[in-house]
Amino acid sequence: MRITNLKLQNYRNINDLDYQPGPGLNIITGQNGQGKTNLLESIFVLAAGYSFRAGNYQNLLAYDKNSFSVKIDYSWQERQFTSQLDYKSGKAKFFINNKNASHRSEDTLKVVLFTPDDLYIVKGTPAKRRSFVDFVLCQISPDYRYDLDNYSKTLKKRNLLLKQEQTNSRTFGIINQIFIENAVSVIIKRINFINLLAEIVNNIYKEIDTMSAEIKIKYAVSFPIDSAKISLDILYQALEQSINNNRKQEKLRRTSLSGPHIDDINIYHNDKLARFFSSQGQQRTIALSMKLAEMYTFKKIKGFYPIFLLDEVLSELDNEKQRKLLEQLEKEDFQSFLTSVYIKPLTGNTVIIENGCLRRD
Ligand SMILES: Nc1ncnc2c1ncn2[C@@H]1O[C@H](COP(=O)(O)OP(=O)(O)OP(=O)(O)O)[C@@H](O)[C@H]1O
Ligand SMILES: [Mg+2]
Structure with a gap:
């Protein structure tokens, strides 16, 4: 464009x-x-x-x-x-x-935008990192936007039922199933995107910062997965299992405790979490590299910049x-x-x- x-x-x-x-x-x-x-x-x-x-x-x-x-x-x-x-x-x-x-x-x-505040992609809360991915994926894929909208709506309904202590109702069972389906659709698309981005970001970082460093980016799912491989089925089963295990906690806290609204993206600088260990300048360069990588990933998926x-x-x-x-x-x-x-x-x-x-x- x-x-x-x-x-x-x-x-x-x-x-x-x-x-x-x-x-x-x-x-x-x-x-x-x-x-x-x-x-x-x-x-x-x-x-x-x-x-x-x-x-x-x-x-x-x-x-x-x-x-x-x-x-x-x-x-x-x-x-x-x-x-x-x-x-x-x-x-x-x-x-x-x-x-x-x-x-x-x-x-x-x-558009892809970089502002001084984007430092917070690296050092800020998980919400900042999730919105970094969501913003670009929504521009790239109408399907993703659709999945994310559905997920947000279902999450709201599920949380409302948890607040109203209606977890034994039939409605909760139905909502819970839709929640898991929507959640895994969002997660798998985010993982695929992050994997593509991760391949690119390391090389870009090295171009801007002459100090040799390895930047690794990994999508961090908010529930345990017993498998090195990731697929829709594996995610579905793992989230379902996690929800079953957390049933008491969710009832107590009256909110959904696992799903893409809690997930994070871990950024490693020489195998150490960048948000805790990298200097301010390094964090800025990582954030900038991630934005540049976003440009290339966009092109890779959509065919244009x-x-x-x-x-x-x-x-x-x-x-x-x-x-x-x-x-x-x-x-x-x-x-x-x-x-x-x-x-x-x-x-x-x-x-x-x-x-x-x-x-x-
Ligand atoms: N709604 C508005 N109507 C008129 N002027 C506004 C409005 N909102 C902001 N401004 C003014 O616009 C001016 C330019 O703001 P802008 O943020 O674009 O500056 P800048 O050139 O980026 O400066 P800096 O180098 O400090 O970042 C500021 O003086 C600001 O107060
Ligand atoms: Mg300005």
């Missing part, structure tokens, strides 16, 4: 912007508070339907205005798309090629790593947008943003 044009109106501090990025690496530079992240955010919002920063559409509206719009032209597999988000008087409308559309549409712009958005990634890296990353992004086949407060050293297609307005130097 490749963005050819971006138009913004009344989007946060950007009143009116018309931007034609290049096909490869695009750098958006400027002082603090000028609109770099806002510009990147607008691309993410058009793709995902929500912002990666807290808040709703109302927060994206320029102060004192009552409507904003984000319009992006992009090409994808030799087809041209125009996608537009209009927000007016509290109501949002989303169009692809002038037709009402959903952000879940296959034709929606696809999404757009890569990187917010303030340079300020977190030492000079050598900055240089290597920029070099790599320059020669990649995908389009990337990178924001940076630094003017130098800059390569790629660079624009400067000042008070919400773009200029090229």
